[in-house]
Amino acid sequence: MAVQISPSILSADFSRLAEEAKAVQGADWLHVDVMDNHFVPNLTLGVPVVESLSRATDTPLDCHLMIEQPDRWAPAYVEAGAGSVTFHAEAAAAPVRLAREIRAKGARASMALKPATPIEPYEDLLPELDMLLVMTVEPGFGGQAFLDIMLPKIRRTRELISRHGLEMWLQVDGGVSADTIERCAEAGADVFVAGSAVYGADDPAAAVRALRRQAEETTAKAGWARGH
Numbered sequence: 001m002a003v004q005i006s007p008s009i010l011s012a013d014f015s016r017l018a019e020e021a022k023a024v025q026g027a028d029w030l031h032v033d034v035m036d037n038h039f040v041p042n043l044t045l046g047v048p049v050v051e052s053l054s055r056a057t058d059t060p061l062d063c064h065l066m067i068e069q070p071d072r073w074a075p076a077y078v079e080a081g082a083g084s085v086t087f088h089a090e091a092a093a094a095p096v097r098l099a100r101e102i103r104a105k106g107a108r109a110s111m112a113l114k115p116a117t118p119i120e121p122y123e124d125l126l127p128e129l130d131m132l133l134v135m136t137v138e139p140g141f142g143g144q145a146f147l148d149i150m151l152p153k154i155r156r157t158r159e160l161i162s163r164h165g166l167e168m169w170l171q172v173d174g175g176v177s178a179d180t181i182e183r184c185a186e187a188g189a190d191v192f193v194a195g196s197a198v199y200g201a202d203d204p205a206a207a208v209r210a211l212r213r214q215a216e217e218t219t220a221k222a223g224w225a226r227g228h
């Protein structure tokens with residue numbers, strides 16, 4: 001199980017997205033938060049911006065769709081160049097069909113859970129997914145405080161993934177920082193989104209390296225990591 005860091009451009013300067021993407025060279029992914037002002041009370045960017053960004057950087061794009069009707073829109077984000085597309089369980093009408101469509105178009109398929117959405121009803125869907133995103137804030141805004149109460153859900157999700165013998169990744173998003181990343185890694189997360197902790201730093205690339213080091217050290221120590 002390899003630690004991956006996905007800086008969120010939600011906390012970047014939107015007037016200089018190409019430069020901001022290059023400022024985190026060395027990151028595994030670039031996390032792109034798509035918000036439609038319906039699923040969440042905020043509005044960010046859409047398909048044309050993702051298309052331009054995918055041409056402007058070699059870092060693969062990890063698109064987090066906080067939108068209604070992901071069944072209709074998610075395939076367009078794959079066509080726009082996203083390497084991974086995450087839809088919300090609460091918004092998808094047919095998550096299995098949607099995950100299969102995302103995979104068939106050539107991207108990794110991922111599903112996100114808001115803080116109040118349990119993982120257990122989705123256990124049988126896990127083999128259809130390449131990644132599960134456990135939100136550690138209410139989606140909609142960057143810079144919010146990490147919700148410690150989500151740690152048991154991260155732990156239960158990791159246990160389910162292990163029990164089913166799956167290779168899928170477990171992402172955490174929201175309030176991930178030097179203060180919280182070790183708790184996430186200890187609970188079983190392996191893909192870490194960080195917005196304000198990376199783009200709020202004087203040296204974003206150094207912040208990515210520091211977060212990676214912390215997560216790797218914790219992962220190496222954690223008992224559940226053995227054998228993965």
Ligand SMILES: O=C(CO)[C@H](O)[C@H](O)COP(=O)(O)O
Pocket residue numbers: 008010011031033064066137138139140141142143144173174175176193194195196197
């Ligand atoms: O999906 C998100 C918010 O809905 C963002 O990815 C997340 O909040 C990142 O920002 P920060 O690390 O500052 O919390």
Ligand SMILES: [Fe+2]
Pocket residue numbers: 008031032033064173193
């Ligand atoms: Fe996100």
